[in-house]
Every structure is written in structure tokens, then in C-alpha cells.
Amino acid sequence: MSPQCPNSDLFSQLRSEFPIFGTHPELVYLDSAATAQKPRCVLDAERRFYEEHNANVHRGSYALAIAATDAFENARSSIAGLLGVASDELIFTRGCTEGINLVAHSWGDSLAAGDEILVSTLEHHANIVPWQLLAQRRGVVIRPIPLNAAGQIDLPAYQALLGPRTRLVAITQAANATGTLPPLAEMIAAAHAAGALVLVDGAQGVVHRADGPAALAADFYAFSGHKVYGPTGIGVLYARRELLANLPPWQGGGEMIERVSFAGSSFAPAPQRFEAGTPPIAQAIGLATAMRWLAALDAADLHAHETGLQHRLETGLLDLPGVQVLAAATPRAPITALHFAGAHAYDVAHCLDARQIAVRVGQHCAHPLLAHFGVSSSLRVSLAAYNTTDDIDRFLVALGEALELLA
């Protein structure tokens, strides 16, 4: 492994920072694209908040409430700093899905019938269904961006779809079902040239230290905490300040208002205008801790570690008959989706489970993408910083035996 993985020692020690592997020493966790495991420091940070600073934020004038508000707002500015954007451009949400829904309502409801949104065929349902619901509400037209035979965005077709009615391009940073990395830079430049905004679904990007919204020049960027080593119940939506300034609120309640009377209410500036009610305070603090933890890893080392493991995996697969890697020829995040000629993916996953090897099987909330490949389900291996060569080797052995049993 050493050529691909200069710091495999460092990364094999990482595993010990994750309490779940203390509980399940034999666990081979290959489902990080669904949710990542959490390092101890994240769990500690959340707990410390409850034990030392717990109070509601923004409204209290006593010491504990001030400490809680500072901790919460420091979490926001810490995350903003890591993403290279301003604090008041970040909205805390429940997760990536809620962030996209927020845009689909708050921004989307101003669209007119006939306006067009281009949605790629690589997308997770979270970046499809909110646009379909918007289409129903407003008569907006959803145009799917097709894929070429390799499973990559069909760039000429995309360019042809961009037109004067195109208002938004909704595109993932990495396809959760196949790992495919779309040509974001070209796509975003082309969209902007056509006068359209771009929403990037960063759910599978942040965890692998992909470019943030600033580097991408994305107009909207959404991701989930639980997929980047953070807690459940928290996510982030970035939106450019000039956009946010003009967006109406979506949800109403405390925190997001300036004055309320039955005659009419006025709203607070962003980001508060978009954070109605008590926010996920402890979770925001946990997420900031997770992102700082991730940022402390050397990006190049992390990349070498994760792609090195993926290379070892896919090299090993060549020895097994009837195994197809979906979208194999596209540049991919450390996600490998498998289809088996002679076995049902569910049955394979079941056999792996008997050896504590956790993989995801099914359609991965990406029905259109699976339909593109003409398969009804696939088995997905997704990698994270804590995975080891041992994980890959155990997976390969178990997969080989499962395919034999099921043949």
C-alpha cells in the first residue's frame, strides 16, 4: 500500500479515535457515504456543551446564555472559516435535505411558470424531489441532465439544455450511488455564463475535503453534519450574501423576527431570518468540532489514503468473476458501486453482514441513476479516513466466498 498511502500508520491510528470500533472491534464499516462514524472529540464537544454551557441562544442575558450563544456563533464562524465564506452566509439546517428544500421554497417560490431548473441524473433524491415539488407548486420545468455511456454528465447535452429560461442548475459534488465526480468547474462556469445560478449538493464532497463553495463559485451549497464525522440533526446551507439578502423567510417563529404583531411582522437579517425556532445548538458545536478535526488531517494524505484503499479494493475485484463496477471509467470519490452477474446484491450484503462487514445495498436514494445503468440494485462500498487495508482485505475475502455460495 505504501505508494498510494504515505501515511498509513497515521491513518491506522485514527481508528482508535472512534469509540464505535472499541465497541465492535471486528466491525468493517464500509457505509460512510450513508453516515460517518464519529471521533471521540465530537462526542466530547457535544456533551461538554450540555454539561457546561447549556442554555438557549440569542435571547438570554445571563452568563450561561452568553456562553451558549458564543459557543454556537463560534461554531458558525469556525465552519465559515473552513469553507472560506462569511459567517452570515451560513444557515444551520437539520441536514443537506433541509438545506435544499429551503432553497426550493425560499428562492424557488419566486420563479415563474416556464422557468427551468436543470437537475442531473447523478443526483440523490434530496436534490431531485424538492425541485419536483417546486415544479408542482409553480409550474417550473425540471430538465434532467443526461449521462453518457460511461455514467458521466453528458457535457454537450448539458450545454444544449442551458438556455434563457434556465434559472438554476442542481448538481452534486459526488454521486452518492457511484462516486462519480461531475465536471463541476466547467458546469458552473457554463451555468453562470448562461445567467443561471448553481446549487451544489456537497453531501459527499465535504467529507473528502473537496473544494468548498468559495473555490467552486457555487451560489448555494448544502451538506449534512452526520456525513462529515459530525452529529445527526445538523447541516449547513451556504448561500451568497447578495442572494440571501433578498430571500424571504421560509419557516416562521422565534429568532427569525424583528417585531411581531397581528398587524404584521418584520424579519431579522440573514442568517437568523432562516433559522426559525431554537436551532440544533449542541449539534452545531459538534459539527464545528468534526470539521476542525477533519481539517487537521493533511488533505493530500487523506486523499492518498482513501484513494489508495479504493485502488486496492478495485484491483482485488478484478480477481472475482461477474463483478461489475458501475461508472468505473468516471473520476470517482472513494465510493465503489458493484453489480453482480450471478447474485442478488441483497444476498451478498447479507453474507457480508454475517462477518460484520457493513455495506449498503439497494438503490441508494438515486433511482434515476440506477435506472441509467439498468440495474435494480447495487452494493456500495464507501470509504472514510478510518478505514484500513485490513478492512479491504476482509471485504474481498468475504465477497469471494459469498459469490461462491450464491453462485
Add this chain to the structure above:
Amino acid sequence: MSPQCPNSDLFSQLRSEFPIFGTHPELVYLDSAATAQKPRCVLDAERRFYEEHNANVHRGSYALAIAATDAFENARSSIAGLLGVASDELIFTRGCTEGINLVAHSWGDSLAAGDEILVSTLEHHANIVPWQLLAQRRGVVIRPIPLNAAGQIDLPAYQALLGPRTRLVAITQAANATGTLPPLAEMIAAAHAAGALVLVDGAQGVVHRADGPAALAADFYAFSGHKVYGPTGIGVLYARRELLANLPPWQGGGEMIERVSFAGSSFAPAPQRFEAGTPPIAQAIGLATAMRWLAALDAADLHAHETGLQHRLETGLLDLPGVQVLAAATPRAPITALHFAGAHAYDVAHCLDARQIAVRVGQHCAHPLLAHFGVSSSLRVSLAAYNTTDDIDRFLVALGEALELLA
């Protein structure tokens, strides 16, 4: 205290179950209506989930994912059991505010211009602003339910407002700013007799073991986890099964769909249809733990303890000049709102803070209610199970001295 508080020993031991009081032994926390402190068992339950079972729910077929899904769904059925309703009538939300917004969109968007929603003047902004936003979207008319001089719902005026266009009555279980308990039974019966639905904001009810949605015969019932000794980032919306069955989804994404294609998508049944994206898994488990912890206290003892402390407080206040209790003559939850003839509430709170006494001051996200009393701010003392007679006594001494300093 003994006549009001048969189990003061039991309750004084409770304090030791809350780690925050270990960190701040001198803390007098009188702001539980903003957010409650968390017992150790809740923090343990959340952490245990991450350390032992962390996986995404509903989608995985391996052992860990099954354990996670079971833990999450058991949390739902455990909470449903405590509320006396069915599991599939409970939707997990970020909090009370999101629950009300969900109803305002999913149910509210089917209303016609001219349909009426009655909203009481006791409400928190969370139960006002979502209806105002709906009114803007749909031309629905919001009719405020006025208060009488005592600060209680004006029942005859309410009855007069109920009419053939009334579609919903939005009413709190207890006013967060004054503690006032509206006459819910009469109000709900009258609304139902008029053919209207009722949404009860239970944010300040559940924590004091008030009647749940089943006992109230509420159609919708929303509350927040963080106010009932649970984590931030989680809440519950109850809706009657027959209502839920016909409501369209609000947010789109994973989990809430059956099939997605660009030609159109079909949606899962409730509650999944309303839980787009990865839910706050660990937080749901923490909330269930909190509610079981609360349910293990004897309801009558808890009531006696909390109202006993409130009685001690309000008796003590009689010795202080220029102190007015807002809505004093109404039946109230253990919440006491004070207005001072000779001092600014902020200054008083500031002096209390110097002695680690935490109270809330301001308008408590209830501008219309404060406007009713003609005050621009008040100081609110809100009690929970962990408060002690010592808390009350220290508050009274410090308040007396603050009023003297500021006179």
C-alpha cells in the same frame, strides 16, 4: 414547603442527576421555559447510540443499521406510548417551531382565500408567524383571539369568532411569557363543534406533565425536545392518523419517497412521508430517554413540587414593593412573569446574573402578549423539577437587593 411539596427530598436529590449543576454548583437556573437542563441519562443515551449503534436508519440491511433503526423506531413508539397515541401519528421534527410550520405548509396550503385561522394572543411567535406567512401565501385570514383584563382568553369573544369559515384554532397549552393556562377543554370542544381543527402548541405543556394530544382531543400537537429535558435539534409533531393520511409532503428527499423518476415520484405513507432526509437519530433516542425519565416521576408529586416552589416565590414577592406579577389571577404553569414599577427588567436581570441567578428578560418571543399588558419587557422566572427552595430563597434575596440598588 412540606404541605405543597410532599417529596421535597426526592426532588432535592434530582439536582444531582444534572451534570450542569456539578459544573456550576452555585447556579440558580430559573429559565427552564427557554430550555431545560439535561439529566445524565439523556446524555448517556445519546452518546451510547454513537458509540454502539451509529448507522443511518431505514436503509441499511446490516446488523448495525438494523440496531440503529430499531433504536430510532423504538424511540418513536416509546414517545407515542407516553402520549397515548399511535407511532405512525408521530413525526420527528427539529422542534416545536418546525412542527407548526409543517402543518402551516402541508395542511395550510390546501386552504382557500377567506378561510379563517384563530390565533390566540397568548401565543409564542412560533404559533403566530407561520400562520401569518400562510396568510400571505393563500389569502387566509388570521383572527386574533383577544384576552380579558386578567390576561386570560376571552371565552365569549372566542366563541363569537368561531364561524363557518374557521378552519383552525391555534392555541398554546401554556403561555410561555406568563404561564397562563388557557381553558383548553372548552376551547377545543367549541372549535370541534364549529367544525374547525385545533392545533395545540405543547411546548410548555409536556415538561409539566400536562395532558397529551389524546386526552386533549387535539388534532395537531407540537413540542420541542430541548424543553422537556431532551437534546436540542429534535421535536415531535402529532397529527391524527386520518389527517396525516391525506396530507401532501412538505419537504422532499430520501426516506419520504417510494419511487423517484424524472417522470414523477410517489410518496411513502406517514410518518416517513414527512421526514425527508436523515432524521435527528441520536436526538430522537435522547428525547425518548428524557420523556421516560420524566414519566418515572410521580405526576402529582412533580406538580406539587413545582407549584409549591411557585407559591413560595409569589408569597415572597409580596414583601417587595413595586413588583407586579403579569396575569397573576389566571391559572398558570410554574412560570411567573414580573414587571417592576421602579426598575428596568434588564437591570434587575443583570444584578441577578452577578449572583449566578439565570432568568429570562425581554419579550419572550411573545410581542402581542406583552403588548396586551402594555409593558415593553418583563422578567420571567420559570421552574422545573430540579429547582429547590434554596433557588427561590436566593432569588428573592437577590431581587430585593437589586431593586434597592436600582431604586
Add this chain to the structure above:
Amino acid sequence: MNPSYPHHPFGERIDKAALQTRLEAAQGWEAKNRLLVQLGRELPDWPATLRDDAHLVSGCESRVWLHGEYVDGQLRLYADSDSRIVKGLLALVLTAYCGQTAEMVARFDAEAWLQTLGLQRFVSASRGNGLRAIIRHIREYR
């Protein structure tokens, strides 16, 4: 009897007691998996023409086709799946229900039985959906 559904031995030649013995001998999850695959092989595939939507049970992770009818008061039950392990599970279900009266079908607690066989994993809230959908289907035959 409808000749188009392939005949199978479950509930006839193979009964609950026989299966119980085999499952108890399979120690551990991996061994049980092997046994399920083996049982699945003993359940013949349906002809492609019958694997249609009318026979499909929705709510399962893999596709499951089911047919049942009462003949002389006894349930005749046929099943197929594109998953070998689910076919193994179906073999168990067939064994439990084939030849039973409607009253016994209504009363039999298949989930509890699978639990006693050490197959609780299939009965959990998340995995159980498929199995529960199958049992609900079977109970609806008249």
C-alpha cells in the same frame, strides 16, 4: 391445484419439525445463511410469465411473488423471489402455512416462530417490513 405454480416440498415432505432440526444445527449467523441459501435452492423458480406485478408483494427489499388459495379448506401457497436468501425465508414461511386452515393461518405467529429459530434479524422493525408484508398478504387469502 393450479398446475402453473411449480410444486414444492415445503409443508408437505418438509415440515416444521424437520426445519427446526436443521436450523438448530446451524450455529451462528453465517451457518444459518448457508442453510437459507440451500433451502432457497429447494424452492423451484417460477416461470417468468408468473413473475408479474399481480403477484408482487410490495414493501420488500428484493422482489417477492406470492400466490395462495384455499382448496378444501387448506391453504395452497406458492412463492418466489429474485433473492436466494429471501427464497430460503419463503421456504420457511411456506412450511408454516401450507396445508393449514384459515383459522390456523390467522392465529399462527410467524414472527415468534422465526425468533425461536434464531432468525430474529428478519423480524426487526427495519428488516421486518418485508416479512410482515408477506404475512399480511398470506392472511388476506380467502
Add this chain to the structure above:
Amino acid sequence: MNPSYPHHPFGERIDKAALQTRLEAAQGWEAKNRLLVQLGRELPDWPATLRDDAHLVSGCESRVWLHGEYVDGQLRLYADSDSRIVKGLLALVLTAYCGQTAEMVARFDAEAWLQTLGLQRFVSASRGNGLRAIIRHIREYR
């Protein structure tokens, strides 16, 4: 000088050094609070006619009224609040800014100064809003 705004001693008779001495003598939060209340008493209330929306600074927890103008290149600054403690804080702010040139007003870091006086509590992200709004206002006088 505008006679309608009541004359006050801050920045004239009372200077930063004098205040610093008094604040340093006040050990602990409670003593500092007492001192702020006392300073607030030394800042005369405005006549009710001037406590209007035109003078109101929004973004503060309590109401704050402010007026400033440059006379011969020196800032004249008047302030009032319905909160005694905020009045004490305003007394500090007036002491720092009254009589200063526009350039010094632009340069002076009031938040840092309050920190050195042990008043960091008023400078935190949540409490700071009011103070920051006041300072922003002062910097806008021309």
C-alpha cells in the same frame, strides 16, 4: 453647543484614567454592576421630547438614545437609556469619545478598552450587539 441635550461630565470633568481607577477598584462582577449603576446616575436623563425615534439606536436590549455632532472638529456626544446599567455603560462610551476628533473616533477600539476594564461581558457576541450598534452609530456622525 445644543442646549437641549443635558450637559454631562463625561469626557470633560471625568476622563478615562479616572474611570479606569474606579473600575479597577470594583472587584468582581457585582461591584462593577454597582459602579455602572452609580455612573448611570451621574448621566442626566434627557427630556422626554428628545427620547424619540429619531434618536433611538436599534439593536439594543433596552432603549438607547444618542446624539452627536462635531463642533470645531471635536465630537460632542449625548446619550440616554431607560436602563440604569446601560446608562453606566454609556457614561463610559461618552468618556471615551467626547471631545475627540473624527480620526480618533474612527480609530478607537472601544470594545478592547471595555475588555481591559473587565467589562468583556458586554462585548460578547450576544450582548455585544447593543454596544456595537452604539459604536457604529457614533462612527457615522460627520
